[in-house]
Amino acid sequence: MSFLRALLCAALAVSAASAAPVRKPKPAGPRPVDLVDPFIGxxxxxxxxxxPSLPFGMIQPGPDTRLTGWDGCSAYHFSDSVIYGFSHTHLSGVGVSDYGDILLLPATGPVKLKSGYHAKGEQAPTFDPSGYGSHFRKDHEQASAGYYAVSLDDYxxxxxxTATLRAGLHRYTFERAEGAHVLLDLQHRDEVITSSLKIVDDHTVEGLRRSNAWAADQPVYFVVRFSKPFRAELAVDDQLRAGLRSAEGKNLKAVLRFQVKAGETVLAKVGLSGVDVDGARRNLDGELPGWDFEGTRRAAHGAWARELDKVEVEGGTDNQRAIFYTALYHAFLQPNVFTDVDGRYLGRDLKIHRAAGYTQHTVFSLWDTFRAAHPLYTILETRRTRDFIQTFLAQAEQGGLLPVWELWGNETGCMIGNHAIPVIVDAYLKGIRGFDAEKAFEAMKKSAMQDRLGFAAYRQQGYIPFDQEVESVSKTLEYGYNDWCIAQMAKVLGKADDYAVxxxxSQAYQHLLDPETGLMRPKANGHFKTPFDPAEVDHNYTEANAWQYSFFVPHDISGHMARLGGPAGYAAKLDEMFAAASRTKGREQVDITGLVGQYAHGNEPSHHMAYLYSFAGQPWKTQAMVRRLMNEMYHKDPDGLIGNEDCGQMSSWFVLSAMGFYPVNPCGGEYVIGSPLFSRVTLKLENGKRFVIQARGEGPYVQSxxxxxxxxxxxxxxHVDIKKGGMISFTLGQAPNQAWGSGEADRPHTSVNEHLIQPAPYVAEGDLLFQERTAVKLASPLSGAVIHFTLDGTTPTEASPRYEAPIELRDSATLSFVAFAKGLPPSPKAEARFKRMPVKWGVDLQTPFHPQYSAGGANALVDGIRGGTDFRLGGWQGFLGTDLVAVVDLRAAQPIRKVALGCLQDQNAWIFMPAEVTFELSLDGQAWGPALRVANPVSPKQDGAIIHDFAAEAGGQQARYIRVRARSIGPCPDWHKGTPGASFLFVDELTVE
Incomplete structure (x- = not known):
């Protein structure tokens, strides 16, 4: 470089530096950690x-106020006024109850061994003061990051x-001294498989609680040590046993009595382990060697301060910053550390393993968190992301498959999909290493090649028929996305054959995209499901309806858009969804909340949808809707989350959206730009770089x-631009700038451009069940496709008859048909089974069936098709809260020897056998003979799916009409979790001999 050029460059640098705005020091204000409000949500x-808990901590000591029902999932609800004690494991925002292990309750006065908690079904609990528990006042309750306090008024x-990573520390101040004691209850909360208690000395208690709930086998080993000596008594089956020093059983408690003065404090520290008591003791001694409560509290506060300081926010309102940092706090509560201080952990095989070079974790709500929480971790928690993936691979090795929803070493099998896959692939594509990529690929492939949960049909037909597997639409779409992720990993690893497969x-969605409605519609037996209401919540979707799943094609939005008529048609469909009536039909689904039209922000399948307008060249609609959702769905109040938190996903949506971008496709490293909420956000990355998001101007709309x-x-x-560090600067305004980001080259895109498939053809018209004849019309979603068919069970080829006009059927038949189009492989074979009814009986249903459980319509009772053990597949007629009354016309008088009605019980789904079935016979439909009564022999408490025929001997009497009445048991029984709600009757097939 010449001297003159060097001088010129230096001058330009000085000029640029002098022209750059000088940032004034920020005014002093609360630190991010001090803005956290753990009561939000x-x-x-x-x-x-x-x-309290530490970031990603193993232990979560806290108050238990609600132990049952939908709003008792975390064991606490803000509306409650009684605390039953402090357990040491809690789940954040899930939809199924578990945890709440190892309860301690400090108390005074007479000892009470039984809980005062009472609740039925979803009703708010009531308190029986003859049992233990204490009222408390909200103004005497405090919570901050790493600390919780409350006054137990009754005691x-x-x-x-407060807490460390693996141990909890309690401080009890006894304002009254008489009868001071601590109750340790191992029966509290879920079903105990077995438990043990041992009084080690006059300061220490240890033992095991092994329970069955969401996690079917959850062993929690514990050691509890007190700062003052106690006098201990053990209780077995709620009977105190003098002199007993250890016990085993299902109902164990300990009463630990203390000699204290009024105002004196007693400290208790608790160590947990999934491995053994020695592990719990090591965790306790390693992390809480002393009794410094304030020092431990400061350390917990400091741990959160360091974690939350990774994101520095400026601007916005006080409430917005509190919502943001509480959301970040919630996102960092889990997954939880699961290794003890010595590296041992409980594996998926429920055996003890040792983590080498990483930290094993637990609590993976992957159906929720793969969407936003894990992409957020790839930005802010790179090292932990590596640990998460190492955990997945260890679990796959120990349990056979990658985790779906893992909890304390147990695979719960809850939710759907294989969403460890996008987490692994996203991390790998973003350059996160430190795990065996080949081992990861084989684990992903194995999880995708299983034969259960609809996979066999998915591989054979390209989609899952709704009469073979529940939640068929959602599973098809999510399996397809997982497969796209596997394909990307295969491509990077040079596995061309796997990439193609x-x-x-991954294009499975093509088979379920209904050309008539433009929505993802259930399909089986060659037909799209009829009747079809996209607002109806049923068993074909996972916690959703057709609207809320029809836009889940994050990997091929371009292909999906083309099927909907291009960008304009795609945007119009989004408009239609957001403008629809904000109510759902069908099943009551408590997860579906936060409705804007049919968009449901309170549940995860909707979370990416507001960002889809940008793919259609209308980013200003994304900007407006995202800002609306941030403002309306999140508040600084206990009910400030519009839906359950789901282990960080609900909060991660807000964190990313407030920063101004979101991963519509959670795998691959691109984020769609939305509307940043704050004037400045600084991300402090683990690689030492900083990435700044700056926004100037008012309003939600991006100007430049x-x-x-x-x-x-x-x-x-x-993602690469974020990780390199730097700054993205937004100018915002009150009016949309429709030019910015809307051009074809500037829009985000996702597409599948090779190894394209042809969607399966379908039956457009034709009755699957008919009496005389039916005319079958076939169609293909692809314009210009030619359909060939057979009726002999063989797979059609281009030499088979070509479909050109409706096919008339006069007898039962199986119609096979395949679509062919130039430049594409043949479609999967579609198959439709048509059945001519064996009899021409008529059915007069005098009580209407539930619209979701029609079993095909009014003639289902006599169509000759029996329902199976899974009521969700649609083979049974369901009647909610009412008796079944039906009259069957045999069309002619005949001798009746025997008559029977098939019924189903699945009490876990509120379905019970009828209390009684009666049959009456008649020649004219007016005069009825004496009732033939059949009592129910099946216990309503019997678990599982049970099919039973209620049969009566008729003695050969002549009859043309049969009136059948199945009498409901009424509301769900008092002992049932559904009480006092209505129960179901499920019936199918009236048989006559």
Whole structure:
């Protein structure tokens, strides 16, 4: 470089530096950690808990106020006024109850061994003061990051809690001294498989609680040590046993009595382990060697301060910053560390293993968190992301498959899909290493090649028929997305054959996209499901309806858009969804909340949808809707989450959206730009870089963007640009700038461009069940496709008859048909089974069936098709809260020897056998003979699916009409979790001999 040029460059640098705005020091204000409000989400249906925990900590000591029902999932609800004690494990925002292990309750006065908690079904609990528990006042309750305190008014005890990574520390101040004691209850909360208690000395208790709930086999080993000596008594089956020092059983408790003065404090520290008591003791001694409560509290506060300081927010309102940092706090509560201090952990095989070079974790709500929480971790928690993936691979090795929803070493099998796959692939594509990529690929492939949960049909037909597997639409779509992720990993690893196989499979959505409605519609037996109401919540979708799943094609939005008529048609469909009536039909689904039209922000399948307008060239609609959702769905109140938190997903949506971008496709490293909420956000990355998001101006609409000082017109941001550090600057305004980010080259895109498939053809018209004849009309979703068919069971080829006009059927038949189009492989074979009814009986249903459980219509009772053990597949007629009364016309008088009605019980689904079935016979439909009564022999408490025929001997009497009445048991029994709600009757097939 010449001297003159060097001088010129230096001058330009000085000039640029002098022209750059000098940032004034920020005014002093609360640190991010001090803005956290753990009560956000504890009311409404947020299902969070207010107790202390460290970031990703193993232990979560906290108050238990609600032990049952939908809003008792975390064991705490803000609306409650009685605390039953402080357990040491809590789940954040889930939809199924578990945890709440190892309860301690500091108390005074007479000892009470039984809980005062009483609740029925979903009713709010009531308190029986003859049992243990204490009222408390909200103004005497405090919670902050790493600390919780409350006054137990009935006992005169102030309880304070804090935690380390694997141990909890309690401080009890006994304002009243008489009868001071601590109750340790191992029966509390879910079903105990076995438990043990041992009094080690006058300061220490240890033992095991092994329970069955969401996690079918959850062993929690514990050691509890007190700062003062106690006098201990053990209780077995709620009977105190003098002199007993150890016990085993299902109902064990300990009463630990203390000699204290009024105002004196007693400290208790608790160590947990999934391995053994020695592990719990090591965790306790390693992390809490002393009794410094304030020091432990400061350390917990400091741990959260360091974690939350990774994101520095400026601007916005006080409430917005509190919502943001509480959301970040919630996102960092889990997955939880699961290794003891010595590296041992409980594996998926429920055997003890040792983690080498990483930390094993637990609590993976992957159906929720793969969407936003895990992409957020790839930005802010790179090292932990590596640990998560190492955990997945260890679990796959120990349990056979990658986790779906893992909890304390147990695979719960809850929710659907294989969403460890996008987490692994996303991390790998973003450059996160430190795990065996080949081992990961084989684990992903194995999980995708199983034969259960609809996979066999999915591989054979390209989609899952709704009469073979529940939640068929959702599973098809999510399996397809998982397959696309596997294809991307195969491509990077040079596995061309696997790439082709999984890329073809990833286009499964094509088979379920109904050309008539433009929605993802259930299909079986060659037909799209009829009747079809996209607002109806039924068993074909996972916690959703057709609207809420029809836009889940994050990997091929371009292909999906083309099927809907291009960008304009795609945007119009989104408009239709957001403008629809905000009510759902069909099943009551408590997860579906936060409705804007048919968009449901309270549940995860909707979370990416507001960002889809950008793919259609209308990013200003994304900006407006995202800002609306941030403002309307999140508040600084206990009910400030519009839906349950789901282990960080609900909060991660807000964190990412408030920063101005979101991963519509959670795998691959591109984020769609939305509308940043704050004037400045600084991300402090683990690689030492900083990435700054700056926004100037008022309003939700993006006017212009600069990336590292250069004009930036693209509607998406790449992960590599974030990790390199730098700045993205937004200018915002009150009116949309429809030019920015809307051009074809500037829009975000996802597409499948090779190994394309042809969607399956379908039956457009034709009755599957008919009496005389039916005319069958076939159609293909692809314009220009030619359909060939056979009626002899063989697979059609281009030499088979070509479909040109409706096919008339006069007898039962199986119609096979395949679509052919130039440049594409043949479609999967579609098959439709048509059945001519064996009899021409008529049915007069005098009580209407539930619209979701029609079994095909009014003639289902006599169509000759029996329902199976899974009521969700649609083979049974269901009657809710009413008797069944039906009259069957045999069309002619005949001797009747025997008559029977098939019934189903599945009490876990509120379905019970009728209390009694009666049959009456008649020649004219007016005069009825004496009732033939059949009592129910099946216990309503019997678990599982039970099919039973209620049969009566008729003695050969002549009859043309049969009136059948199945009498409901009425509301769900008092002992049932559904009480006092209505029960179901499920019936199918009236048989006559």
């Amino acid at each position: 504890t009311g409404g249906h947020g299902h969070t808990f207010p107790g 005169g005890v102030k309880a304070e809690l 999984f890329l073809k499979r 963007v600069k990336l590292n000082g250069q004009a930036y017109g693209k509607g998406f941001l790449r």
